[in-house]
Amino acid sequence: MVADYLKHKQGFIVVSHDRHFVDQVIDHVLSIDRAKIQLFAGNYETWAAEFERENQSELEEKQHLQKEIGRLKSSANQIERWAGNAEGQKNQSAKSDQHANLDKGFIGHKAAKVMKRSKNTLRRTEKDIEQKQSLLKNVDEVAPLKLNYQRPHQNYLLQVHDLRVQRNGLVLNEPLSFNLKRDQRLILFGPNGLGKTTIIKAIMGDKRLMAGGTITMPSSIHISYLTQSFEVLQGSIQHYAQQFGIELNDLLNTLRKLGFERSAFTEDLSDLSMGQKRKVSLARSLCEKANLYIWDEPLNYLDVITRKQIQDLILKNQPAMLIIDHDKDFIEAVKTAPLLAIQPADTK
Structure with a gap:
C-alpha cells in the first residue's frame, strides 16, 4: 500500500531496510558508511552491484598495500643489518689494525658514511611504511560469519x-x-x-x-x-x-x-x-x-x-x-x- 502511494510521488526521502520495498519506489540511493557519503542513480540493485564492485576493488588494493608494507619492512630490517655491520667492521678494524700501518681515520670515515646513508634510507623506508599503513586503515575487510550448526542425524x-x-x-x-x-x-x-x-x-x-x-x-x-x-x-x-x-x-x-x-x-x-x-x-x-x-x-x-x-x-x-x-x-x-x-x- 505504501509502495503504491509513493510510486505516484516525487521529491521524498525514504529510510528503509526492506529491499523489495525500496526497489519499487526509489530512483537514487544515498549510501552512508563510516568513510564517506555517496549518491547513486538507480535502485537498491544498482547500489548493491556498485557496492560489491567497490568492495572487491578495495580488497585488491588492501592486498597490494599489505604486500608493499611487507616488502618495505623487509628492506628496513636489511638496512638496519647493514648499518650494524658497518659499525661492527669499524670496531673490528680498529682492533686488528693495531699492528698494521693503515689509515684508521679513513676506515672510520667510510663506516660513518655507510651508516649515515643507511639511516637516511631507513627513515625514508619507515615513512613509506607509515604512509601505506594509513591508507590501509581506510579499507575495511569483513571476515565471513560462522554458524555453529550441528547437522542432525534425524530426518x-x-x-x-x-x-x-x-x-x-x-x-x-x-x-x-x-x-x-x-x-x-x-x-x-x-x-x-x-x-x-x-x-x-x-x-x-x-x-x-x-x-x-x-x-x-x-x-x-x-x-x-x-x-x-x-x-x-x-x-x-x-x-x-x-x-x-x-x-x-x-x-x-x-x-x-x-x-x-x-x-x-x-x-x-x-x-x-x-x-x-x-x-x-x-x-x-x-x-x-x-x-x-x-x-x-x-x-x-x-x-x-x-x-x-x-x-x-x-x-x-x-x-x-x-x-x-x-x-x-x-x-x-x-x-x-x-x-x-x-x-x-x-x-x-
Missing part, C-alpha cells in the same frame, strides 16, 4: 498436525500442519495478528497457547531460538555469554563481523540501540550449537548489508530452520519449500 525434526493457537481465549488460526525435515527451511507467512509468533511460542513449549493439535520433535534436538522482541537484555556482555553457555571471544568476534562497534562492548546491554540489541541476540544464536534454528523476524532493525551477510551465511551452511520474516527477497532466497500460509480462524 524429521519437527512435526506439527492441526495446530491451532489462542490468545486471551480467542482462537487465532485455522488448523496448521507441516513437517520440517533435515536441511529444510520453512517460512511461516501471513499478515500481522494471525498468531505466527504465538505458533512459535507453542512449538517452543508453551502448551497454554495451544487450542488444539499436536507438536512432535525428537527430545535430543538442540534448538537455537531467536525471539521477535529479544530476550531480556541487561547487564554486561560477559554475563550474557555465560548465561547462554557460549564463549565470550566467539560472541565478540561474531559481533565485530556484524559491524558492532568495539566501544559498545563495555556498555550495559539495556542501553544499546534496537539494532545493536538485535545483533547481540543474533550473534548469540549464531554461536550456539544447534540442530534447528527457530527465528522470529531475525532481520528486524538490521541494515541491508547485515541482512545480506545473514542470507549468505544461511545459503552457505544450509541449516534446518523455521523462520518468520517479512523481507520478501530474503524469504525467496532461503526457503526450500512453499510458504506455510497462516489462515485466520473462522469466527462464524
Whole structure:
C-alpha cells in the first residue's frame, strides 16, 4: 500500500531496510558508511552491484598495500643489518689494525658514511611504511560469519498436525500442519495478528497457547531460538555469554563481523540501540550449537548489508530452520519449500 502511494510521488526521502520495498519506489540511493557519503542513480540493485564492485576493488588494493608494507619492512630490517655491520667492521678494524700501518681515520670515515646513508634510507623506508599503513586503515575487510550448526542425524525434526493457537481465549488460526525435515527451511507467512509468533511460542513449549493439535520433535534436538522482541537484555556482555553457555571471544568476534562497534562492548546491554540489541541476540544464536534454528523476524532493525551477510551465511551452511520474516527477497532466497500460509480462524 505504501509502495503504491509513493510510486505516484516525487521529491521524498525514504529510510528503509526492506529491499523489495525500496526497489519499487526509489530512483537514487544515498549510501552512508563510516568513510564517506555517496549518491547513486538507480535502485537498491544498482547500489548493491556498485557496492560489491567497490568492495572487491578495495580488497585488491588492501592486498597490494599489505604486500608493499611487507616488502618495505623487509628492506628496513636489511638496512638496519647493514648499518650494524658497518659499525661492527669499524670496531673490528680498529682492533686488528693495531699492528698494521693503515689509515684508521679513513676506515672510520667510510663506516660513518655507510651508516649515515643507511639511516637516511631507513627513515625514508619507515615513512613509506607509515604512509601505506594509513591508507590501509581506510579499507575495511569483513571476515565471513560462522554458524555453529550441528547437522542432525534425524530426518524429521519437527512435526506439527492441526495446530491451532489462542490468545486471551480467542482462537487465532485455522488448523496448521507441516513437517520440517533435515536441511529444510520453512517460512511461516501471513499478515500481522494471525498468531505466527504465538505458533512459535507453542512449538517452543508453551502448551497454554495451544487450542488444539499436536507438536512432535525428537527430545535430543538442540534448538537455537531467536525471539521477535529479544530476550531480556541487561547487564554486561560477559554475563550474557555465560548465561547462554557460549564463549565470550566467539560472541565478540561474531559481533565485530556484524559491524558492532568495539566501544559498545563495555556498555550495559539495556542501553544499546534496537539494532545493536538485535545483533547481540543474533550473534548469540549464531554461536550456539544447534540442530534447528527457530527465528522470529531475525532481520528486524538490521541494515541491508547485515541482512545480506545473514542470507549468505544461511545459503552457505544450509541449516534446518523455521523462520518468520517479512523481507520478501530474503524469504525467496532461503526457503526450500512453499510458504506455510497462516489462515485466520473462522469466527462464524
